[in-house]
Amino acid sequence: MQKAMQTGMVVAVILAVLTIVEYVFAVNFDDDTIRFIGLSFAAVGKAALIVYYFMHVYRLWRVEEAH
Amino acid sequence: MAVIAPAEAHRPVHDHLKLNRAGLWLFFFSESVLFGLLLTARFYLEGIQREELDQLLGLGITIVLLLSSVTAFTAETAIEHDNRKLANWGLIATIALGVLFAAGVGYEWSIAHFHRDEAFGTLFFTMTGIHASHVISGIGILVLVWVQLLRGRYTSRDHWPIAGAVMYWHFVDVVWVFFYPALYLVN
Amino acid sequence: MHALKSVAGAAGLGMIGFYLGLGFVAVLRAMLGYPDAWGGEINIVGGYVFGLVGWLMGIGMWGIWIREWFGLKTYQRRAPGWQRYFTFNTDHKVIGIQYLVTFIVVFLLAGLLALGMRLELASSGMQFISHSQYNGAMGLHGILMIAVAVAAVIGGAGNYAVPLMIGADDMAFPRLNALTFWLIPPVAVALLATPFLGGIETGWTAYPPLSTTTNSSQILFDLAIITFGLTSILGGLNFIITIIFMRAPGMTWGRLPIFVWSMFVTSWLAIFFTQGFAVALLMILLDRVAGMAFFSAEAGGDPLLYQHVFWFYSHPAVYIMVLPGFGLALEVISHFSRKPLFAYRYAVGAFLGILGLSGVVWAHHMFTSGMPNYLHGPFLVATELISIPTGLIFLSALGTIWMGKLWLQTPMLFAMAVIFNFACGGVTGIFLADVPTDIHLHDTYFVVAHFHYTIVGGEIFALFAGIYYWFPKMTGRMYNETLAKLHFWWMFIGFNLTFFTMHLPGVKGMNRRVADFPESLDNLNMLVSISGWLLGLSFLVFMYNMINAWIRGPVAEANPWRARTLEWQTTSPPPHENFPEQPVIKGHPYDYGVPGSVHGVFPNSGLAGAPSGSAGGGGQ
Numbered sequence: 001m002q003k004a005m006q007t008g009m010v011v012a013v014i015l016a017v018l019t020i021v022e023y024v025f026a027v028n029f030d031d032d033t034i035r036f037i038g039l040s041f042a043a044v045g046k047a048a049l050i051v052y053y054f055m056h057v058y059r060l061w062r063v064e065e066a067h
Numbered sequence: 068m069a070v071i072a073p074a075e076a077h078r079p080v081h082d083h084l085k086l087n088r089a090g091l092w093l094f095f096f097s098e099s100v101l102f103g104l105l106l107t108a109r110f111y112l113e114g115i116q117r118e119e120l121d122q123l124l125g126l127g128i129t130i131v132l133l134l135s136s137v138t139a140f141t142a143e144t145a146i147e148h149d150n151r152k153l154a155n156w157g158l159i160a161t162i163a164l165g166v167l168f169a170a171g172v173g174y175e176w177s178i179a180h181f182h183r184d185e186a187f188g189t190l191f192f193t194m195t196g197i198h199a200s201h202v203i204s205g206i207g208i209l210v211l212v213w214v215q216l217l218r219g220r221y222t223s224r225d226h227w228p229i230a231g232a233v234m235y236w237h238f239v240d241v242v243w244v245f246f247y248p249a250l251y252l253v254n
Numbered sequence: 255m256h257a258l259k260s261v262a263g264a265a266g267l268g269m270i271g272f273y274l275g276l277g278f279v280a281v282l283r284a285m286l287g288y289p290d291a292w293g294g295e296i297n298i299v300g301g302y303v304f305g306l307v308g309w310l311m312g313i314g315m316w317g318i319w320i321r322e323w324f325g326l327k328t329y330q331r332r333a334p335g336w337q338r339y340f341t342f343n344t345d346h347k348v349i350g351i352q353y354l355v356t357f358i359v360v361f362l363l364a365g366l367l368a369l370g371m372r373l374e375l376a377s378s379g380m381q382f383i384s385h386s387q388y389n390g391a392m393g394l395h396g397i398l399m400i401a402v403a404v405a406a407v408i409g410g411a412g413n414y415a416v417p418l419m420i421g422a423d424d425m426a427f428p429r430l431n432a433l434t435f436w437l438i439p440p441v442a443v444a445l446l447a448t449p450f451l452g453g454i455e456t457g458w459t460a461y462p463p464l465s466t467t468t469n470s471s472q473i474l475f476d477l478a479i480i481t482f483g484l485t486s487i488l489g490g491l492n493f494i495i496t497i498i499f500m501r502a503p504g505m506t507w508g509r510l511p512i513f514v515w516s517m518f519v520t521s522w523l524a525i526f527f528t529q530g531f532a533v534a535l536l537m538i539l540l541d542r543v544a545g546m547a548f549f550s551a552e553a554g555g556d557p558l559l560y561q562h563v564f565w566f567y568s569h570p571a572v573y574i575m576v577l578p579g580f581g582l583a584l585e586v587i588s589h590f591s592r593k594p595l596f597a598y599r600y601a602v603g604a605f606l607g608i609l610g611l612s613g614v615v616w617a618h619h620m621f622t623s624g625m626p627n628y629l630h631g632p633f634l635v636a637t638e639l640i641s642i643p644t645g646l647i648f649l650s651a652l653g654t655i656w657m658g659k660l661w662l663q664t665p666m667l668f669a670m671a672v673i674f675n676f677a678c679g680g681v682t683g684i685f686l687a688d689v690p691t692d693i694h695l696h697d698t699y700f701v702v703a704h705f706h707y708t709i710v711g712g713e714i715f716a717l718f719a720g721i722y723y724w725f726p727k728m729t730g731r732m733y734n735e736t737l738a739k740l741h742f743w744w745m746f747i748g749f750n751l752t753f754f755t756m757h758l759p760g761v762k763g764m765n766r767r768v769a770d771f772p773e774s775l776d777n778l779n780m781l782v783s784i785s786g787w788l789l790g791l792s793f794l795v796f797m798y799n800m801i802n803a804w805i806r807g808p809v810a811e812a813n814p815w816r817a818r819t820l821e822w823q824t825t826s827p828p829p830h831e832n833f834p835e836q837p838v839i840k841g842h843p844y845d846y847g848v849p850g851s852v853h854g855v856f857p858n859s860g861l862a863g864a865p866s867g868s869a870g871g872g873g874q
């Protein structure tokens with residue numbers, strides 16, 4: 001349990017940092033194209049983290065139950 | 068039809084957890100097309116134009132929803148280890164943060180200076196509205212699951228409803244991960 | 255009378271829900287200070303939603319499903335005999351038959367509308383009905399037939415046959431399966447109520463700005479079709495999980511019957527693309543009831559957005575309709591040619607290829623819409639590319655027939671007609687995919703003829719192949735072969751006469767969706783109308799044969815076609831749990847005439863009443 005919670009918290013911190021960075025970047029950056037690309041990458045990265053670590057997508061193809 | 072009992076004995080035992088989980092993922096797959104099309108419509112109609120929005124409020128509700136995902140994760144991890152007390156608090160916190168998020172969206176609606184009969188307003192109210200309807204249904208599901216948790220129904224071996232509800236909650240968060248920058252940050 | 259109590263009770267709850275919803279929205283509107291609490295279309299939305307919930311709870315979802323969410327014990331009332339078809343029954347065989355019967359009724363109703371339209375179109379000028387009545391009839395015919403095409407083969411034949419063919423005892427989510435069927439009656443009621451609100455004037459495509467400004471029947475149309483989309487998505491989800499996880503031991507992907515493969519691919523199409531129709535109609539709904547501006551150009555919206563989103567679903571939808579038809583035709587052709595299915599792997603590859611390509615061709619419906627010109631080329635090429643996988647399916651069918659020992663029973667006749675008709679539909683499709691010809695042919699009867707050749711000729715003929723093929727399995731009785739063959743030839747000739755002739759006024763520029771046409775086209779239209787009525791009358795033979803055989807036909811054997819697939823290795827009709835024991839798969843389903851090959855076996859075949867241990871020998 002300890003270990004699972006630790007992983008979750010680390011991921012949560014990364015997500016929070018990414019969100020703040022996303023915000024600061026968007027507010028202070030002027031080039032439309034680069035802002036759009038940067039935001040898209042950030043969003044995809046965040047989504048991937050949630051899908052993998054929070055939604056445990058790997059359980060779809062992993063046979064044994066992770067506890 | 069009346070004599071059905073022997074048939075049940077014959078039924079091969081399927082791994083229901085596996086079926087349920089894969090089914091829920093397929094549902095998410097389908098739902099992501101819905102949200103993806105709304106996102107596409109947003110860029111199709113307005114490009115990256117947007118109206119002025121309360122940036123701090125937007126960042127605030129985004130953080131609230133992210134936090135609720137963390138508490139939901141806590142609840143699921145806790146019940147996987149038979150820690151019902153922590154699971155209980157995790158669900159309560161998730162529900163509370165969810166309500167806070169919905170309230171934040173409602174407040175945003177009430178202070179918006181644009182109207183729904185112009186293109187950006189149409190997109191903004193539709194996207195946040197459909198997302199918020201998912202948040203609210205998620206809250207409903209979490210409440211139902213939480214009541215069952217209080218009655219002691221779930222164990223580490225048998226807690227699919229919690230896992231499924233939490234997965235749904237995370238999915239709603241993933242949608243917001245895309246909607247938030249598309250509505251608040253571009254331009 | 256349990257059946258009556260079940261349905262009438264649920265309908266009553268649905269009505270109560272409907273009025274509650276109307277009132278609920280009215281109260282909300284009054285509280286929010288709207289001047290006309292009762293006048294808005296949003297009241298209908300509220301009524302529909304509440305009514306839908308009331309109906310579903312009443313029909314049995316509450317007892318068998320929702321109680322679980324509240325930690326209560328679930329229960330299910332069991333009705334005996336035929337009455338189980340009127341309850342929330344979770345047996346996939348019951349649901350399959352519910353779908354088939356329901357959609358045949360809808361098919362006949364929508365066909366009657368078409369006959370009415372042909373009556374009006376028999377000569378130029380206005381004879382029987384007004385322009386707006388004609389439009390309403392046409393819209394209703396269109397959307398009802400679309401519903402039949404989407405759901406009859408998937409919901410009927412698919413539900414009935416897929417679990418049997420893969421050796422499963424039921425679908426993966428039986429309650430979800432029952433839900434997909436019981437969502438249909440409200441859809442039907444809403445659609446059939448549209449004439450009372452003025453009729454669907456927009457046709458089934460519901461293009462704005464007409465759809466955002468027309469009469470209120472559009473609201474019912476949107477709600478019904480969103481619900482129907484939900485049915486399609488949930489059904490597809492159920493099929494995918496069933497086919498992935500519930501196959502019998504030894505049923506590898508390479509041994510999967512081709513009909514199951516086609517259902518698998520179709521289900522992916524359904525869960526992915528159906529959201530497009532739902533989103534498009536949701537936008538119309540919001541434009542109408544919430545005053546939004548998706549499609550009003552003066553406020554920054556764009557009607558073309560609708561066409562993009564709508565065709566993003568509605569082109570793949572034709573594959574949702576026709577792929578299970580192809581699968582069924584290949585299935586039947588192999589069994590009745592007494593030969594292994596030719597190029598099985600290529601046929602599977604073709605299904606997957608269509609799955610991949612179907613999402614990038616939608617704008618070939620929009621060449622005249624005013625979308626940017628640079629989109630014309632790519633969509634033309636992508637559309638023509640689809641003929642490659644489609645050609646592979648033809649290759650498989652023709653290769654199987656080639657040198658086969660053809661057994662020309664009714665299912666085989668229908669299956670071969672699928673190949674013939676779809677070839678005609680495919681060839682005329684080329685002219686519509688090519689931009690220069692399409693600009694001339696767009697919105698003429700050429701399109702109507704082409705579309706009917708693909709969907710009626712390709713899918714509805716396959717549906718009838720499936721009905722005749724599985725009728726003995728479903729009912730345990732045999733139909734009259736002479737009448738069935740009469741129906742086939744009558745329908746085949748009527749169909750080809752009607753729709754071949756219909757190309758001609760199209761080429762001469764006769765517009766579709768209009769109740770009138772120039773006098774110079776009188777002769778051609780009279781011919782189309784007469785042939786159309788001929789086609790329509792052929793279904794009387796079908797109905798008589800089916801009803802008569804179901805009630806007093808001779809008892810059918812377990813395997814009248816001597817087919818090898820699993821559904822024929824159990825009794826007709828199969829018991830509730832489908833097989834006497836878990837079948838084990840040892841070989842390919844279509845190895846007719848291959849010495850020593852078996853498909854499925856029952857390891858402990860000593861059971862009384864079980865079919866012989868090796869399922870299907872050679873058959874030759």
Ligand SMILES: [Cu+2]
Pocket residue numbers: 568569572615616618619
């Ligand atoms: Cu198309």
